[in-house]
Amino acid sequence: MGTSIVGYDDVDVFIGVDVGKGEHYAVAVDRAGKRLFDKALPNDEAKLRDLIGGLKSRGRVLFVVDQPATIGALPLAVAQAEGVLIGYIPGLAMRRIADLHAGEAKTDARDAAIIAEAARSLPHALRSLELADEQVAELSMLCGFDDDLAQQITATSNRVRGLLTQIHPALERVIGPRLDHPAVMDLLQRYPSPASLTAAGEKRIGDRLAKLAPRIGRRIAAEITQALTEQTVVVVGTNAATLVLPRLAKQLAGLREQRAEIAVEVERLVEAHPLHPVLTSMPGVGVRTAARLLTEVSGKHFATAGHLASYAGLAPVTRRSGSSIRGEHASRRGNKILKRALFLSAFAALRDPVSRAYYDRKITQGKQHNQALIALARRRCDVLHAMLRDGTLYQAPIPIAA
Template sequence: MITNHADIDVFIGIDVGKHNHHAVALDRDGKQLLSKVLPQNETKLRALLGRLAKHGTLLVVVDQPATIGALPVAVAYLPGLAMRRIADLHPGEAKTDARDAAIIADAARTMPQTLRGIRVADENVAELSMLCGYDDDLAKQATATSNRIRGLLTQIHPGLETVIGPHLDHPAILALLAKYPTPKALKRAGKRRVETLLRKQAPRAWKRWAAAIFTALEGQTVVVSGTDAAGLVLPQLATSLAQTRTSRDDVLARIEELVEAHPLFGLLTSMPAVGVRTAARILTEVVGKDFESAGHLASYAGLAPVTWRSGTSIRGDHSSRRGNKILKRALFLSAFAALKDPLSRAYYDKKRAEHKKHNQALIALARRRCNVLYAMLRDGAYFHASEEATAA
């Protein structure tokens, strides 16, 4: 929210585009001073603002704070949901850059409470945000590749998939698939060569895995159509999955460095089941933003229940489908991992005793932990469970 709204003379709304932007400038009376397409160039943007400065104090508002909003030319942004609701109040149904820019400028002029200030993030948090996004992409890629490998193995040899599929996260199994991708190749290599390959990277499990693999191979004598094609695809998929997992390890190492260097590292990780990845997501999605209460933080994370009531036929509370999905996922997974903690487990069991389903109980636990997180960040206090609460 802009507190010195009365001092603003010109309101400039910029609809951010991939190649070009559109700017609309209004004075305090709503008179249009400018409507122009702008290039993706900070120098030219500043030149435009210099020409408009003759009319008085300027307020530049954008609709995407993560792109051009990060430049010093912009000081506020209008959230997308608020913009869409405000757009419904304006006549016409057209969707153009000029109309959107005019709506942004008019909202800045008449409804300053809808605006949000832009804060320049520190370098560490900005780097964390980029690395966490890349880590999420790698995780999706690894899951898709792993599922593809298991699908192909199921098609050509279900018994072999039962043995190999659950261990695709281990480099020894991926090296085995890269070298001997088909049942025929495994049989031709022989048990001794397979054991030698597995022994190098899986010193504890190699003997058990090798025995299970050759037991599965003996259980199927039929060669399924498409096995030769699978023999061409599987080595490439195994190599790709191994590279993806190596990339994730490299990214995680850098994320750990950045998180451990942050002043809030000790505070965040003092909470049970908050590891490096969860702490990184809290730093990128929560720290630096203002929340009036724990309820506001829970609503932002999509953990606050939504009440549905209409007459006598519709009644009840449901989980929200809105909010920051990245933060919601991180807090939900953290709550699941926290079931090993006695206090969290007791709260989860309490919700289950109230006839809540598993996911409902986990969301309730994540909401409870969200309250604790808010208090920790607000007071700068480390997590501490009293002896009485732990005993209970």
């Protein structure tokens, strides 16, 4: 799945690094397999430069890590500054290669030795790597923070809905599905209990909602008032929920505000990137999808569209054994972030006539909805790979006359 390292035949020293938060473990071997370095070193620029600089005297150096991002960012940046070749070994390849070596221990020293040996003897298992530019690095950090915010929003929303369901199910059926609206968050902060909503009355609730939801505020107020009449008993724990709900509502509103601010910055970075017009010219690719494509694909080389699809986990896996087991199944591996982005992009592209026709054809062939979407996403990988390779905008295929 990875592409060969450019100039691999001229490499004299292979450095395998198992990266860590506090310290890394490095093993260096020459082309004959003789160990030149085998020890832990701190996650420090000076120590990394000493390691690479000392081995550069022996010839051309290839520096390989098992994680190119997060904790592996500094070692790769130092290696690039030292002017040596850089690459990384994917986690799946790493696990399979580890099975070929004796022993079952999982240690940093063993992992570093396996990485170095794989770099020396199995170059096809490596991926060539170019460090992402500053824009992509910022995008990666912001998208990661956006993911964290999205998870917190989901957890907080579920907590609010759980409390409402516990104390007043009818009220939850009205408010729960609308927790993403600022007007509802504001209402919960002002009137956090069924008793306070009842005391406020429909008109006051409507006035409050109409400030942030002028079109639907009155209708929501009427639905809330109707829901309040469906329960007369007070459930145990309502008083405590009254204390918790406004705080959760305020927290949820703050999280959504933070995510909106991050979205503005992500949009700015995506629009400033040279590949922005290329990516967004494809149906179903908006700013968020373009950001994900940049963070997950930028700096990696894929020889063919099949390599890209395999990396994303969209390539079907063939299973055959004699005449009893035959078929193809969806892969459960690959880059899950990229796979999700391409899957959702394919779903959004169903408004495009060409994509819709392909999806409908797969449904006619007996595929389920998700299967047809995965097939569409796989087909779009071919187009996306060509667009990225040539730097060309999306061009809809010309239908062939009957």
